[in-house]
Structures are given as structure tokens and as C-alpha cells.
Amino acid sequence: MTHYIALTCSALARSVYAAAAVAEPVVSVRLFDQGLHNAPRSLRGRLQAAVDAVTPGECDAILLAYGICGTATIGLTAHHTPLVIPRAHDCITLYLGSRRRYQDEFDAYPGTYWYSQDYLERNPSSSGVALGAASIQVSESIYQQYVEKYGQDNADYLMEVMGEWGSHYNRAVFIDTGLGDGAIYEQRAREQAEKRGWRYEKRAGDRGITDRLLSGRWSEEEFLIIPPGHRIVQAVGDQLVQAQAVTDEPPET
Amino acid sequence: MSLIEEIREGVIEGQANVVLEKVRQALEAGESAEVILNQGLISGMQRVGELFEEGTVFVPEMLIAARAMDKALTVLRPHLVEAGVQPIAKVAIGTVKGDLHDIGKKLVAMMLEGSGFEIMDLGINVPPEKFVDAVRQGAQVVALSALLTTTMPNMKDVVDAIDQAGLRRQTRVIIGGAPVNQNYADQIGADGFAPDASSAVRKVRELVGV
Numbered sequence: 001m002t003h004y005i006a007l008t009c010s011a012l013a014r015s016v017y018a019a020a021a022v023a024e025p026v027v028s029v030r031l032f033d034q035g036l037h038n039a040p041r042s043l044r045g046r047l048q049a050a051v052d053a054v055t056p057g058e059c060d061a062i063l064l065a066y067g068i069c070g071t072a073t074i075g076l077t078a079h080h081t082p083l084v085i086p087r088a089h090d091c092i093t094l095y096l097g098s099r100r101r102y103q104d105e106f107d108a109y110p111g112t113y114w115y116s117q118d119y120l121e122r123n124p125s126s127s128g129v130a131l132g133a134a135s136i137q138v139s140e141s142i143y144q145q146y147v148e149k150y151g152q153d154n155a156d157y158l159m160e161v162m163g164e165w166g167s168h169y170n171r172a173v174f175i176d177t178g179l180g181d182g183a184i185y186e187q188r189a190r191e192q193a194e195k196r197g198w199r200y201e202k203r204a205g206d207r208g209i210t211d212r213l214l215s216g217r218w219s220e221e222e223f224l225i226i227p228p229g230h231r232i233v234q235a236v237g238d239q240l241v242q243a244q245a246v247t248d249e250p251p252e253t
Numbered sequence: 254m255s256l257i258e259e260i261r262e263g264v265i266e267g268q269a270n271v272v273l274e275k276v277r278q279a280l281e282a283g284e285s286a287e288v289i290l291n292q293g294l295i296s297g298m299q300r301v302g303e304l305f306e307e308g309t310v311f312v313p314e315m316l317i318a319a320r321a322m323d324k325a326l327t328v329l330r331p332h333l334v335e336a337g338v339q340p341i342a343k344v345a346i347g348t349v350k351g352d353l354h355d356i357g358k359k360l361v362a363m364m365l366e367g368s369g370f371e372i373m374d375l376g377i378n379v380p381p382e383k384f385v386d387a388v389r390q391g392a393q394v395v396a397l398s399a400l401l402t403t404t405m406p407n408m409k410d411v412v413d414a415i416d417q418a419g420l421r422r423q424t425r426v427i428i429g430g431a432p433v434n435q436n437y438a439d440q441i442g443a444d445g446f447a448p449d450a451s452s453a454v455r456k457v458r459e460l461v462g463v
Contacts, residue, residue: 040431068402071432089402106403110351110378146313154267154317161316161356168353168377234402234432236409236440 001026005058006214007050008065010034011091011119011131014179015207016065019214027214028059034122034131036072037090043072056080061225063213067093068240077231077246084218084225085232086209087240091131095175097206099240105203111169113198115189116205117182172198177205256282257293260325264297265304267317269324276325286332290369294322294329298367302451312356315450319363326367340371342461345387346396347375349407354400357430360450361396368454370394381407381414388420394457397443399430408433409441416442425460429453 002025008016011034020027030050036043051062062081066073067088076083088094092114093102105112114131146155172193174186186202193200209222218225226232230243254262256279263272272294279289301318304310346362348355355377366372373387384395395415397408408428415421427445428438438446445460447453 068432071402103403106351110404111353150267150313150317153270154320157320158313158316161359162313164356165354234434234437236406236437240402 002216003028003059004061004063004214004216005030005054006063006065007032007047009036009069009091010122011116012065012094012210013122014118015094015177015205015210016214018179019207019211023211023215025060025214025216027063034119037069040070040072043069044075047073048076051076051081051083052079054081061216065094065210065213067091068234071234074232074234074241076226078226078228080228082225082227083232084213084223085241086213086223087221087238088209089240092175094207094209095177095205096203097208099238101206105173109171112171112173113169113192113196115172115174115185115192116177117180117185118177120185120188166196169196170198171201172196173201173203175203175205177207179207256284257289260289260293261297261300264294264318264321264325265300267314267321269317269321272321272325273328276328280328280332286329286336287338289325290329290333290338290367294325294367295369298322298364299451302364302449302454305449305451312360315360316356319360319367319450322367323363338369341369341458341463342393343371343373343391344394344396344457345373345375345384345392346398347379347384348377348398348400349404349411350378350380351407352399352401352404352430353377355398357400357450358396358398361398361429361447361453364450364454365396365457368458370457381411384411385414385418385420388415388418388424393424393461395424395426396453396457397426397428397430399428399433402432405430405432405437408437408443412442425457427453427456427460 004025004027006027006029008029008031010031016029020029054062062083064085067090069090088099093099096102119131143159146158172189174189176182190200224241226243229246231246232241233244235242256275260272260275276289305315344365346358348358362372362374373392375383397411399405399408412426425444428443429447435446445456447456
């Protein structure tokens with residue numbers, strides 16, 4: 001029987017488990033904390049370590065339930081088992097079901113803060129972790145560290161500069177994947193929007209990409225398959241990523 | 254420690270008020286604005302840049318050091334003008350269309366300005382035509398920033414727009430931001446890439462031949 005191992009961001013936990021439950025292949029899900037994209041190199045190291053820990057013949061493919069995620073997945077290398085990754089900037093594409101739909105949303109409102117049940121239920125409000133690739137919120141505890149380290153004047157300046165992105169954002173969107181009871185999380189997203197003066201919207205999620213990833217329906221258009229001896233590199237154009245044979249050249253990240 | 258050394262140390266420590274005060278004292282003591290700039294402010298900022306590249310200090314330290322330099326420049330600038338110190342070149346800088354994240358851009362702008370460049374800060378979410386206008390207004394370097402992979406393609410649009418306006422030969426394009434690299438710069442036809450703010454200054458200097 002076909003067996004896949006899915007390395008999964010916790011932000012997509014429900015979608016991935018739901019897909020795994022009904023997928024014909026046996027899928028072993030390995031979860032990684034959300035927000036690790038804040039330190040792309042470190043996340044890359046952890047994902048590569050997980051890939052490397054798979055023994056030859058243990059599974060038919062290693063699935064990455066990730067996007068580029070701030071370049072965290074760029075450079076990941078397949079040794080003996082193929083890797084499969086959706087062509088996506090980040091989890092918002094996997095939530096919305098296509099990169100076209102994400103792009104349209106992005107073009108309409110570049111300053112969008114995304115929310116979902118998975119994200120909110122795993123995210124203490126002070127963590128400073130955002131869904132998607134942008135995440136530069138500065139929390140109160142960091143402010144206190146700044147005061148101690150650099151003095152009040154500099155701390156205020158840093159808060160102003162590093163928190164300024166928020167003033168350019170103008171929309172909160174709660175994505176409803178249709179899994180679980182998200183009512184209290186939707187309410188929390190609405191409150192956040194109100195607090196920050198953002199317009200609030202709700203979108204129906206589309207779990208199609210995750211379903212197709214886990215069930216092995218990998219079209220060239222939607223997924224990149226990285227054969228053994230290849231690594232993931234960024235590509236110019238809509239395909240976003242491509243596989244590059246591993247040579248002596250160092251990875252481009 | 255001499256006043257110049259104190260200014261340099263103040264920049265490294267990110268002590269804006271100390272730096273400001275010491276620059277005033279140095280000017281009163283008859284020190285030349287150019288020496289204060291080069292041996293105090295720029296030298297201090299370069300040191301912070303080295304520490305950043307070594308991984309000893311991080312973005313907050315870079316920001317407060319650049320702020321200290323920036324504040325001191327407001328006092329120093331009239332003296333530099335008086336002494337006939339000309340800007341090295343004009344640099345137009347902005348985050349590309351769709352990108353609202355400007356910490357990196359701000360830092361690079363402050364560091365370039367401190368290093369003697371004239372800055373045209375076009376802000377955030379800048380459409381390609383604005384960069385083209387800046388080149389028409391004499392920007393010899395166009396510096397593009399993107400934090401998101403979503404907005405990276407818009408860097409190519411800027412290069413293409415400058416090209417289509419027939420202005421490609423009179424300007425140099427440099428790109429930076431978390432997701433971009435030299436390979437991407439090559440692919441979109443940019444002239445340079447810098448992985449961080451202090452190498453951005455070096456790269457821009459190299460691009461204009463100083």
C-alpha cells in the first residue's frame with residue numbers, strides 16, 4: 001500500500017488530518033509548530049532533518065504541507081525519496097485553494113491579516129506570530145526587553161518602527177475551512193479587526209490542494225515533485241518553485 | 254577618548270542623544286564636518302554593519318545605530334553643504350507594489366544617506382511608474398525592497414518598466430529583502446543584490462563606481 005509521510009505546519013493541522021483520514025494512501029502526519037517561518041533558516045534545518053530521518057523505502061514520498069514560507073522550504077533536498085510540495089507562497093494558498101485566488105485577494109488588499117481556527121487556537125495573543133509569510137509584530141514582552149537593553153527612548157523608537165506595518169494593514173480575513181467549530185475564533189478575529197480599525201471579512205476555505213497533496217493527485221500545475229538528488233529552488237514566474245539537480249554548487253539561499 | 258571616537262562609540266551603542274551632543278561639541282571645537290561624518294558616524298555605522306554580518310548584533314541594534322547617525326546628520330548637514338561636500342549619487346528607494354513592510358528599506362535609506370548619498374524615499378507599495386519617474390528626475394540608483402515572495406515578481410516589473418521607458422542605461426537597479434538573492438537579481442536583470450543593509454551600502458558604492 002502506498003505510504004506517504006506529510007511534514008505539516010500546525011497552521012494546517014485540521015486540513016491535513018481531515019485529508020489524511022479519507023486519503024487512499026496511508027499518510028503519517030508529522031506536525032511542526034506554526035510561526036517557525038519567522039526564522040526561515042531554522043525551519044529549513046528542522047524540515048531537512050525530518051526529511052533526512054526518513055529511511056530508504058520507509059515511504060513512497062515525503063509531502064510538504066507548506067509553501068515557500070519566507071524561503072523556509074527553498075533548498076530542501078530529496079535524497080532517496082521524492083519530495084512533493086504545492087506551488088504556493090505560503091499557507092494562505094492552501095487555505096484558499098489556489099494561488100490565483102490568493103493573488104486576487106492580495107492584489108485587492110495587500111495589507112491583509114489572515115486568521116483561521118487552527119492559527120488562533122494554537123497562538124497565544126502575545127506570540128507575535130502571523131499566518132502567512134509576513135510576521136513582524138512586536139509584543140509587549142519584547143518592548144520590555146528593549147527598554148532594559150537600549151533605554152526607553154530607543155525602545156519607543158523601535159516599537160514605532162517595527163510596529164509600523166500594522167498601520168499599513170487595513171483588512172482582517174477569517175478563513176473558514178469548514179472543519180471544527182470556529183465560532184469563538186471567528187469572534188476573536190472580528191475583535192482584533194475592531195481593535196485595530198481594520199475592515200473585517202470572512203472567506204470560505206477550499207481544502208482542495210491539501211486533499212490532492214495527500215491523495216497523490218499531483219498535477220504539474222499545482223505541485224512540484226522533487227526527485228531524489230534534487231533540491232527546491234525558487235523560480236521566476238507563476239510556477240514559483242522548481243527542482244534543481246544537486247551539484248557541488250551551494251544552495252542559492 | 255577623542256570626541257570623534259566618542260561619536261563613533263555612540264553610534265555603535267545607538268545612543269542618539271549622546272551622539273547629537275558630541276557632534277555639536279566637535280563642531281564647536283572646530284572639527285571639520287567631513288571628519289565627523291567619515292571618522293565618527295560612518296565609521297561607527299560600518300562597525301555595526303560588520304557586527305551584524307558576524308551575527309553579533311541584530312536588526313534592533315542596527316536601527317538604533319542608524320537612528321543615532323540620522324539624528325546627528327540633521328545637525329551636520331548644513332556644515333557639510335557649507336563645506337561643499339556633494340552627495341555621491343542620487344538613490345531612489347522604496348518597497349515594491351503590494352509590499353507594506355518597510356523596516357529594511359528604512360534602514361538601508363538611513364545608512365545610504367549617512368554614507369553620503371542623496372535619498373529619494375518613495376515609501377511603500379510603490380508602483381513601477383513612480384520608480385521610472387524617479388529615474389527621470391535623476392536617480393542614478395534604484396533600490397527595491399520586498400519582504401514577501403508574493404511581491405517579488407513586482408521587482409521584475411520595475412526593471413521592465415525602466416527598460417521600456419528607455420532609461421535602463423542611465424540607472425542601476427539593486428534589490429534586497431528577505432526572500433531575494435543574487436540568482437533572482439540575475440534572473441530579473443537587476444544590477445545587484447545585497448543580503449543586508451551594510452552590504453547594500455557597499456554594493457551601491459560599487460554600482461556607482463566609488
